Amino acid sequence: MKYKILEKNSKAEVTSLFTSVFTSSEGENEGRLIGGLVSELSSNIDNEEIICFGAYEEESLIASIFFTRLRFSDGILVYMLAPVAVSTEHQGKGVGQALIQYGLNELKNRSVAIAITYGDPSFYSKVGFQVLSENTIKAPVRLSMPEGWLGQSLTNEPIPTINDRPTCVREFSDTVYW
Numbered sequence: 305m306k307y308k309i310l311e312k313n314s315k316a317e318v319t320s321l322f323t324s325v326f327t328s329s330e331g332e333n334e335g336r337l338i339g340g341l342v343s344e345l346s347s348n349i350d351n352e353e354i355i356c357f358g359a360y361e362e363e364s365l366i367a368s369i370f371f372t373r374l375r376f377s378d379g380i381l382v383y384m385l386a387p388v389a390v391s392t393e394h395q396g397k398g399v400g401q402a403l404i405q406y407g408l409n410e411l412k413n414r415s416v417a418i419a420i421t422y423g424d425p426s427f428y429s430k431v432g433f434q435v436l437s438e439n440t441i442k443a444p445v446r447l448s449m450p451e452g453w454l455g456q457s458l459t460n461e462p463i464p465t466i467n468d469r470p471t472c473v474r475e476f477s478d479t480v481y482w
């Protein structure tokens with residue numbers, strides 16, 4: 305497996321991967337919704353606000369993840385992992401965990417302090433995420449599933465309490481994703 309930092313020119317293959325994975329796992333509407341989100345995110349990859357990683361096997365994209373910046377007034381570097389997709393035929397073989405570890409290491413190399421995600425704790429706890437209280441770090445938008453708000457420190461320090469509410473990238477501003 306080869307890992308790559310993806311650029312805007314990967315938009316078509318990344319969008320097609322997410323659309324087909326989410327259509328298979330969650331149905332046609334969710335496939336269309338997440339495909340639309342990924343099409344917008346991948347059009348705007350800039351490696352700062354929006355970072356995208358991919359895993360390839362024999363030149364074909366089998367998994368991809370996005371990290372987007374959550375901006376706090378004090379400038380602390382915090383990124384949110386979402387969405388994540390592993391092609392249907394490669395699921396359950398460790399590909400998702402390996403790609404997320406690769407992405408988290410890249411963020412550490414960039415001196416990022418905290419990674420956040422919003423999803424199933426039983427999967428994301430395998431790659432170091434723990435339940436995060438909104439008293440510690442607030443979500444940018446009201447959460448429909450607060451128990452899915454997860455975080456991990458990427459430094460030797462514990463996650464600090466931050467009082468202000470962050471802003472997310474424009475692509476995630478629709479409450480349908482939260």
Ligand SMILES: CC(C)(COP(=O)(O)OP(=O)(O)OC[C@H]1O[C@@H](n2cnc3c(N)ncnc32)[C@H](O)[C@@H]1OP(=O)(O)O)[C@@H](O)C(=O)NCCC(=O)NCCS
Nearest residue numbers: 329387388389390395396397398399400401423424426427
């Ligand atoms: C969820 C997903 C990213 C996991 O990647 P993966 O490569 O299949 O997972 P891995 O092989 O690295 O890890 C497997 C472990 O995660 C667990 N797991 C896999 N998919 C899971 C899911 N949807 N929910 C909860 N746990 C899950 C498995 O139980 C397994 O645990 P075990 O090793 O103790 O049996 C992938 O299955 C996927 O793309 N699913 C469809 C889309 C999706 O749900 N994306 C995540 C939300 S954004």
